[in-house]
Amino acid sequence: MVYLFNAEAGQETLHVKSEDFKYLIKVRRHKVGDELGFRNKEDIDTLHLYRLQKIEPRTAEFARISSEILRVKAEKELHIGWCVIDNKSVEKVLASLNETGVKKITFIYCERSQKNFKPDFKRFERILQASNQQCGRTEFMEFATCKGLEVFIKENPETKVFDFTDKKLECESDFTTVLIGCEGGFSAKEKEFLKNQEVFRLGTPMILRSESAVMAVASKILL
Numbered sequence: 001m002v003y004l005f006n007a008e009a010g011q012e013t014l015h016v017k018s019e020d021f022k023y024l025i026k027v028r029r030h031k032v033g034d035e036l037g038f039r040n041k042e043d044i045d046t047l048h049l050y051r052l053q054k055i056e057p058r059t060a061e062f063a064r065i066s067s068e069i070l071r072v073k074a075e076k077e078l079h080i081g082w083c084v085i086d087n088k089s090v091e092k093v094l095a096s097l098n099e100t101g102v103k104k105i106t107f108i109y110c111e112r113s114q115k116n117f118k119p120d121f122k123r124f125e126r127i128l129q130a131s132n133q134q135c136g137r138t139e140f141m142e143f144a145t146c147k148g149l150e151v152f153i154k155e156n157p158e159t160k161v162f163d164f165t166d167k168k169l170e171c172e173s174d175f176t177t178v179l180i181g182c183e184g185g186f187s188a189k190e191k192e193f194l195k196n197q198e199v200f201r202l203g204t205p206m207i208l209r210s211e212s213a214v215m216a217v218a219s220k221i222l223l
Contacts, residue, residue, distance in 0.1 A: 001028070002136035003037035005129060009048045010040050014062040021060055031055075035065065044138050045071050072138045074101020076222050078175065081152050081159060082214060083110035083182035087120050089211045094124060095131040096215055097141070100222045104142035108152050108179075111187040119145060149190055152179070153197065162217055163191070165199045175221050180214050 004024070008014045016024060024030050034052045047070040050062035080097075082090075084107050097105070107119045121143050128141055146152045153159055159177045162169075163186060179197070186194065202208070202216055 001133050003039050003047060004133055005041055006038045007040065009038040010043065010046065010064075010067065012064050014038060014048075014050055014064065016060040016062065017058060021058060025055060025060055030060075036062070038062075039138070044140075045069050070138070072136045074103070074222055076101065076174070077103040078218060078221055079104045079106065079156065079177040080214060080218065081106050081108055081146070081156065081177065081179040083108050083180065083186075083210070084113035084117050084119065085182045085210050086114075086117055087123070089209070090119070090124070091127060093211045093215045094127050095134075097218055098128050098131040098137060099135045100215075100218050101137070102141055102218050102222070104144065106144040106146050106152060108146045108149060110149060110182055111190055112184045113182045119143065149179075149193060153194070159197055161194050161197045161199045162213055163194070163199050163201065165201050167198075167200050168203050169200045169217070169220055178217055178221070180210060180217065182210050 004016075004020060006014055006016065006020070024036070030036065030052055032052050032055060036050055036052065038048045038050055039046065040048075046067055048067045049065045051065055052060060053063045054061040078101070080102060082105055109115065124143060125140070132138070132140070146155075156177045159179050160175050161179045163181065179194075181190075202213075202220070208216065
């Protein structure tokens with residue numbers, strides 16, 4: 001854990017209770033005198049350093065030592081247009097995508113997306129909060145939905161498309177927006193619509209699951 005979110009972060013005295021108390025004192029076994037970083041979601045760029053002053057049965061009291069602006073974010077920005085898949089598959093890679101620095105994910109209902117799947121943004125945000133605390137990132141990934149490829153491409157005309165093609169994605173590629181299909185890939189109609197976009201593939205003969213493709217592409221572009 002690089003830091004912990006707390007609504008009191010920034011005040012001279014800070015109190016940690018409930019699950020955060022159990023995590024810091026019972027799991028991490030912090031002792032009086034230990035120094036820890038905290039951030040407030042209302043001012044996430046500021047890192048507040050505190051010293052653990054007192055441990056009571058259900059509360060830990062901290063005293064502020066210092067506060068400084070310390071932003072941690074990726075050097076590049078990447079917006080992923082991701083055709084809707086099962087939330088469970090998204091959750092498997094969401095923290096890793098956050099660590100690589102993905103700026104935004106727009107979930108798109110494509111022809112092969114199962115229409116009963118609906119992105120659970122509240123759960124995704126809880127995963128990202130835990131991920132930020134672990135990796136140190138000081139911005140939250142953005143989420144959006146889009147009703148179809150036509151709308152997404154109209155709003156993001158520079159989009160590059162991951163699909164079967166001869167062109168490989170090179171290490172020096174500098175994408176800002178990329179489109180990745182759901183399980184089964186794009187339909188014939190969608191491929192025809194996307195034919196004017198730049199299309200690329202990865203240098204592997206294996207067929208990747210949608211979440212594997214998203215993770216691989218993001219890593220290639222951002223890291």
